[in-house]
Amino acid sequence: MQISHQKVVTLTYKLTDHTTKEHIEETTHENALTFLYGVGGMIPEFEEKLAGKSAGEHFDFHILAANAYGEQDPQQIAMLPANIFHNEDGKFDDKMFQVGSIVPMSDNEGNQLRGRILEISDEAIKMDFNHPLAGTDLHFSGTILEVRNAEEEELAHGHAHGPHGHQH
């Protein structure tokens, strides 16, 4: 069976930075990726490159940053007043908040976002709200493990079920 719209695909992959060759993440048989193909849950070009492949086939391709998580956007770097990071005692929690820490936050509209701390001073914290992979050209290589038809329920939910999919 070939990968096409509304098939459930299971694969393993290795993701590296296409430019620096740096390792980013890897999935194995134990934590394989299972997803419902063609419903917009994945990077569109990732799906395009996999179209027509069947179980046992390998893949090896890269996706430019602009078509993956986007370029680094300087507008997504913000200075926040340090006192919003103060604990109940009015002190800055320097164990929880360090340069490089990822901090879950929400914006004025209540959207969840994650920021990475770039700089800390007494008055302000400089944070980067870009996706961690913004500006990175992604290189994927891996193997298709399974391609199957989606169940009615999976189509209704818009995601894959099963051992590596949603379990609920």
Ligand SMILES: [Zn+2]
């Ligand atoms: Zn579901």
